[in-house]
Amino acid sequence: AEAARQTLIRGRPEFRAALEFSIDQDGDLVADVRAAPTRTVYDAGGAEQLPGTRVRGEDDPVSADPAVNEAFDGLGDTHRMLREAFQRDSLDGAGAPLIATVHYGRKYDNAFWNGSQMVFGDGDGEVFTGFTGSVSVIGHELGHGVIQTSAGLVYQDQSGALNESIADVLGALTEQYVRGQTADEASWLIGDGIFTPAVQGRALRDMLHPGTAYDDDELGRDPQPADMAHYVRTVEDNGGVHINSGIPNRAFALAATTLGGYAWEGAGTAWYRALTGGLSKTAGFTEFAERTITAASGIGASVESAVREAWIAVGAIE
Numbered sequence: 001a002e003a004a005r006q007t008l009i010r011g012r013p014e015f016r017a018a019l020e021f022s023i024d025q026d027g028d029l030v031a032d033v034r035a036a037p038t039r040t041v042y043d044a045g046g047a048e049q050l051p052g053t054r055v056r057g058e059d060d061p062v063s064a065d066p067a068v069n070e071a072f073d074g075l076g077d078t079h080r081m082l083r084e085a086f087q088r089d090s091l092d093g094a095g096a097p098l099i100a101t102v103h104y105g106r107k108y109d110n111a112f113w114n115g116s117q118m119v120f121g122d123g124d125g126e127v128f129t130g131f132t133g134s135v136s137v138i139g140h141e142l143g144h145g146v147i148q149t150s151a152g153l154v155y156q157d158q159s160g161a162l163n164e165s166i167a168d169v170l171g172a173l174t175e176q177y178v179r180g181q182t183a184d185e186a187s188w189l190i191g192d193g194i195f196t197p198a199v200q201g202r203a204l205r206d207m208l209h210p211g212t213a214y215d216d217d218e219l220g221r222d223p224q225p226a227d228m229a230h231y232v233r234t235v236e237d238n239g240g241v242h243i244n245s246g247i248p249n250r251a252f253a254l255a256a257t258t259l260g261g262y263a264w265e266g267a268g269t270a271w272y273r274a275l276t277g278g279l280s281k282t283a284g285f286t287e288f289a290e291r292t293i294t295a296a297s298g299i300g301a302s303v304e305s306a307v308r309e310a311w312i313a314v315g316a317i318e
């Protein structure tokens with residue numbers, strides 16, 4: 001009877017996270033405080049000292065600084081996607097506060113997750129504009145926080161490339177979720193809009209067509225392989241974690257576009273369940289492929305088959 005009562009007042013478990021209100025023990029309607037993010041944005045003012053000066057929290061007005069607002073909104077977008085698509089309460093599943101620092105360093109050409117918060121550079125203005133301008137980049141960096149508090153994938157070789165790839169998946173899903181895009185409508189680009197017009201390129205990475213995101217006189221060509229036959233063996237970049245992530249990225253984009261519809265529902269849910277369902281921290285592509293197929297089989301036969309075929313297409317399984 002208690003379970004039925006909970007279902008009546010809170011909705012079925014899979015939809016519960018979408019509710020903004022619930023009923024407390026006295027029968028009163030209360031705001032579901034856990035549903036809301038707790039965001040704080042800091043400004044490093046061009047220094048490399050973290051976190052910097054606090055400039056915006058949940059109760060503060062919009063800032064005069066667009067980078068502050070873009071970071072704040074991007075944190076909220078990622079929090080909402082995790083909660084509504086996967087019923088995950090923030091990065092750690094337990095309501096962790098979301099912290100970001102903007103204007104980190106001078107002409108700093110990157111954004112990163114430092115193990116406990118987001119950090120955004122402004123870019124040098126020649127190759128990169130500010131890093132807060134892309135929701136997929138914000139979702140990627142926060143994705144590292146989700147991965148760290150779930151499978152904890154080791155940031156080296158194949159497990160590191162999976163770490164990078166799953167961060168891209170979470171970044172792409174955040175962007176698609178807030179835009180309301182289906183897999184067919186999505187760009188599958190990570191970092192769309194952060195290159196200056198001087199760069200010959202569309203984005204940092206292209207999940208559906210790895211290796212084609214840019215081809216620039218100064219930057220060179222996008223080094224990502226699209227399948228295992230072109231896996232890059234290197235000691236740089238922790239064994240090519242930002243390079244070989246192209247392989248699992250393409251598996252995800254292929255599975256999602258084969259299925260159509262919203263990517264977080266079919267392929268995304270299989271990936272999320274594989275990530276949070278006992279994956280080993282040194283997992284390689286094959287272990288992850290098998291776990292996503294198992295998770296997909298619990299969603300439906302068409303999802304299982306699309307996921308299996310995608311991993312076969314990139315050469316991670318036979």
Ligand code: ASN
Nearest residue numbers: 110111112113140141164
């Ligand atoms: N943007 C990069 C990333 O999140 C920063 C780095 O860690 N190399 O992977």
Ligand code: ZN
Nearest residue numbers: 140144164167
């Ligand atoms: Zn990353």
